Amino acid sequence: MNLLIMGLPGAGKGTQAAKIVEQFKVAHISTGDMFRAAIANQTELGLLAKSYMDGGNLVPDEVTNGIVKERLGQEDIKATGFLLDGYPRTIEQAHALDAALAELGISLDGVINIEIDPAKLQERLSGRIIHKATGETFHKVFNPPAEGYNEEDYYQREDDKPESVARRLEVNISQSQPIIEHYRSKGLVHDIEGDQDIEEVYAEIEKVLSNLK
Template sequence: MNLMLMGLPGAGKGTQAEKIVDKYHIIHISTGDMFREAMANETPVGLKAKGFIDKGELVPDEVTNELVKERLGQDDVKQNGYMLDGFPRNLEQAKALAQINADLGLKLDAVIDIDVDPAILVERLSGRFICKNCGATYHKLNHPTKVAGVCDRCGSHEFYQREDDKPETVKNRLAVNVKMNTPLIDFYQKDGILHRIDGDQAIDQVFADVDTVLNKIY
């Protein structure tokens, strides 16, 4: 079984990836891990990618595509199937993946999109705040202070938010991801393999819905 996992930041994609791996023993391939592994092993493509990364440049699509092909051609993938996470990131990469699968005699069985309204994700992602005095971290929804406005650890009343956690920054990051994901969603919807899962549910219910889809193709 070969999968691709999609979802906006904060949608719970990482948690669902772990659950899928635990049940189906599929090979989880994230772009970051793939780059690190190829560079550590000093494969020809890994060295090519390292040349760009060392200069602080983005790795071009054609190098990323080569890296994906190298990884998907390995024995563990042939035996257990793969779950791609973070690739493809654009339409050209999606078309390249189709060609890679064809070249390797593989097939993408399903694209799982953990779908959560961006407005809900803004609340999830911008809820973190930190005690200015001792650095204790809280979240207004998931882990508030026991007494409003008072740090549990040191009793301070001063808190701050990191730039990355501020609502406007989070909204911008989500908008970029929505723009990037929309053509991919359309592409895989036309292909008939896209499955949108409601990510605004309890974690176990989200996985139950994912599992229902996977059971049909496993």
């Protein structure tokens, strides 16, 4: 079974990916893992990616696409299938993935799309606060410190502040929407309601994947 998993930041994609991999025994392929493996194995593309990263530059699409194709061509994928997580990030990468899969003779079986109202994700992502003295992490709504806590004793990381979260969500929505529509036109997208208990989300995913097998 060959799958993509998609969802905005905070949608619980990582948690659900781990559950899918555990139950269905597919290879979990994330871009971070692929880059680390290619660099560690000193492949030509891995070394090229490292040269960009060492210079503080973004790795160009053609290098990222090449590393993905390299990974998808490995023997374990033929035996287990894969769950691709964090790629494609742009519609151009989606087209490159289509071409790579066609060349490798691999078909995509489904795209799991975890959906949550962006306003709820905004609340979820921008509520994190950190205790200045201990570094302990809390959430204003879901895991607040003791009642009547002093806000001055806590701080927020820059990327957790509401304006930063809003920008990140906006960018992700604009990038992911064309990708989802691309795969929807192929009849591959399965929308999953993400605003429910983790186990309930997974029960929906499990039902979809059991029907794909």
